[in-house]
Amino acid sequence: MTAIPDTQSFAPDPVLPKRKSRVWAKFKRSPSALLGGVIVLFFVIVALLAPFLPIPGPLETDWGAVRKAPSAAHLFGTDEIGRDVLSRMIWGAQASLLAGVVSVLIAVAMGVPLGVIAGYRRGWTDAAISRVTEALLAAPFLILAIALAAFLGPSLTNAMIAIGVSATPVFIRLARAQTLSVMTEDYVESARAIGVGHVALIWRYILPNIFPPILVQGTLTIATAIIAEAALSFLGLGQQPPAPSWGAMLNVAKNFLEQAPWMALYPGMAIFLVVLGFNLLGDGLRDALDPRDN
Amino acid sequence: MTTPLILEARDLKKGFVTKKPLFGEPTVVRAVDGVDLAIREGETFAIVGESGCGKSTLARLLVRLIEPSKGQVTYEGRDIGGLSDKALRALRAEIQFIFQDPFSSLNPRMTVGALIEEPLRTHGIGTGAERRAAVARILTRVGLRAEHADRYPHEFSGGQRQRIGIARALVTGPKLVIGDEPVSALDVSVQAQVINILEDLKDEFGLTLIIIAHDLAVIRHMSDRVGVMYLGKLVEIGPADALFAAPAHPYTETLLAAIPISAVGARKAHVAVEGDPPNPIAPPPGCRFHTRCPYAKAKCHSEEPELQDLGDGRSVACHFAQDLALKGIQPDIGQRSEATAKRFEIYSAARARTDPPTNTKSTT
Numbered sequence: 001m002t003a004i005p006d007t008q009s010f011a012p013d014p015v016l017p018k019r020k021s022r023v024w025a026k027f028k029r030s031p032s033a034l035l036g037g038v039i040v041l042f043f044v045i046v047a048l049l050a051p052f053l054p055i056p057g058p059l060e061t062d063w064g065a066v067r068k069a070p071s072a073a074h075l076f077g078t079d080e081i082g083r084d085v086l087s088r089m090i091w092g093a094q095a096s097l098l099a100g101v102v103s104v105l106i107a108v109a110m111g112v113p114l115g116v117i118a119g120y121r122r123g124w125t126d127a128a129i130s131r132v133t134e135a136l137l138a139a140p141f142l143i144l145a146i147a148l149a150a151f152l153g154p155s156l157t158n159a160m161i162a163i164g165v166s167a168t169p170v171f172i173r174l175a176r177a178q179t180l181s182v183m184t185e186d187y188v189e190s191a192r193a194i195g196v197g198h199v200a201l202i203w204r205y206i207l208p209n210i211f212p213p214i215l216v217q218g219t220l221t222i223a224t225a226i227i228a229e230a231a232l233s234f235l236g237l238g239q240q241p242p243a244p245s246w247g248a249m250l251n252v253a254k255n256f257l258e259q260a261p262w263m264a265l266y267p268g269m270a271i272f273l274v275v276l277g278f279n280l281l282g283d284g285l286r287d288a289l290d291p292r293d294n
Numbered sequence: 295m296t297t298p299l300i301l302e303a304r305d306l307k308k309g310f311v312t313k314k315p316l317f318g319e320p321t322v323v324r325a326v327d328g329v330d331l332a333i334r335e336g337e338t339f340a341i342v343g344e345s346g347c348g349k350s351t352l353a354r355l356l357v358r359l360i361e362p363s364k365g366q367v368t369y370e371g372r373d374i375g376g377l378s379d380k381a382l383r384a385l386r387a388e389i390q391f392i393f394q395d396p397f398s399s400l401n402p403r404m405t406v407g408a409l410i411e412e413p414l415r416t417h418g419i420g421t422g423a424e425r426r427a428a429v430a431r432i433l434t435r436v437g438l439r440a441e442h443a444d445r446y447p448h449e450f451s452g453g454q455r456q457r458i459g460i461a462r463a464l465v466t467g468p469k470l471v472i473g474d475e476p477v478s479a480l481d482v483s484v485q486a487q488v489i490n491i492l493e494d495l496k497d498e499f500g501l502t503l504i505i506i507a508h509d510l511a512v513i514r515h516m517s518d519r520v521g522v523m524y525l526g527k528l529v530e531i532g533p534a535d536a537l538f539a540a541p542a543h544p545y546t547e548t549l550l551a552a553i554p555i556s557a558v559g560a561r562k563a564h565v566a567v568e569g570d571p572p573n574p575i576a577p578p579p580g581c582r583f584h585t586r587c588p589y590a591k592a593k594c595h596s597e598e599p600e601l602q603d604l605g606d607g608r609s610v611a612c613h614f615a616q617d618l619a620l621k622g623i624q625p626d627i628g629q630r631s632e633a634t635a636k637r638f639e640i641y642s643a644a645r646a647r648t649d650p651p652t653n654t655k656s657t658t
Binding site for chain 2: 052183186187189190191192193194195196197203204208209
């Protein structure tokens, strides 16, 4: 046995904070990211608490109060058949947030595997996936979503599927590009040198390392998807009446813009705010997860 | 002298296509251009050469991390190139690789324990508990602590990370380890630790080592044989001592001359190569080194020398190997040069250290 230097003593206790806390610290320092987080959190909590809040039901009509301006009884006023706008907005938040999150989950679930396979296999697999992606990207996002939703038939579920499919190419492209860049890293070569199989390599090396940009893109896409859901509902392709959704509310409200502007104002503001919130949150995450500075 | 061969390369070539026009010939960088090698079991073989000479490519070809354009590598008589994907992966338990850059060669999202356990897991060696025990054992063996298994690579210094890389390479008990400049990214004092660990583990595990390096000083005392590479080809192969004492190829001489020595009257050739190595896309005709060789003659411009046997296990690719009296570095009997002495001092200091020093902390 040869003497090994007692290099143990050289090993200092790690002084660097863990990655996660560093990301969080950076996130906290950005007021806009925090604001975005707070807005998103607020809408999520309100949407979840909808059944427990002291508000009239979203479908409850009050024929004595049709198109009444905001008052103590109806904080945001009432609509054309006497339903409480605040209540419909809160319940509509469920549809909007759900549509945003679910359609992005659909897009991630389809786009990331395809993108990773394209970047990992390269060659003709990549060529085939990439050409289809480009073809899909050639059609404007909303037009594609409208076409798909119209094809599938009007319902909230179909709207989510349509939006999810339309958002998929972005994730394919992102996942492919990220995979290509991770594949050039030394640690991927080290995995190959050890004999790690393809599945394990993708699972342990590629996916964890391409996750941050996908998280950021996902957050930003939720905002886009919420707008798309509102647009589809506005066109009658999303949430079906009488169930509430911000887009559907705007659709009806446009007929009463002069008599009852509050019917359009509040759902419009909600869309604006929640989209702003997701965008700020996404930008904040991008900066916080960027390892380049700090 | 007749120890069995463990790894053999025959006429190994690798070209990288840099530009592929629609018509006409693609531009090819000939990174490795016809290398023959025979590595004996248990020896330490060093491959040296300047940046861009293709030594890292050669290292990767030897373990088929990249596919050769031409040629054959045999490991224990088996043609590696003919193995299926699965068989090749299984073989990787026996052939391991140590990477140059300890900062980029460890997956930042895996704990040290998971990184070191991975080879065992991949090859289905041991149960979970046995694997964890093996990880703890090898961690202490390379001078880290078992508790370090729960931490992430970014929490460690360069030297520590390289030791993690070594632990990862050795945990399966491989027969052959290839180090691609394993210490060149570390600073000198840390280089010493890592080299010591490698040497000790080599003896303990009965490894065959192939070390790629550009720093002759580093490999000098740890290698049995040295191959000097220039522009994709091996220009000289020989036992380390003989090659250092009396190089047979002018390029080897210039490499040796580049080792700093400060002793007065030290025997040293005053040769310096000028300019950069030629473009490997279009290597010069004749001897590849003729553009920079101080001894080049007419024949060198037109005729490419083959590797010729000089006896005593030495071979060289130079037309005038017999005529030239090239200067090397005397074996370090007597006094060592100051630089070498210093280096050895650091080595022994690192070896002697047994108590936690208060003022030393590994850097980088």
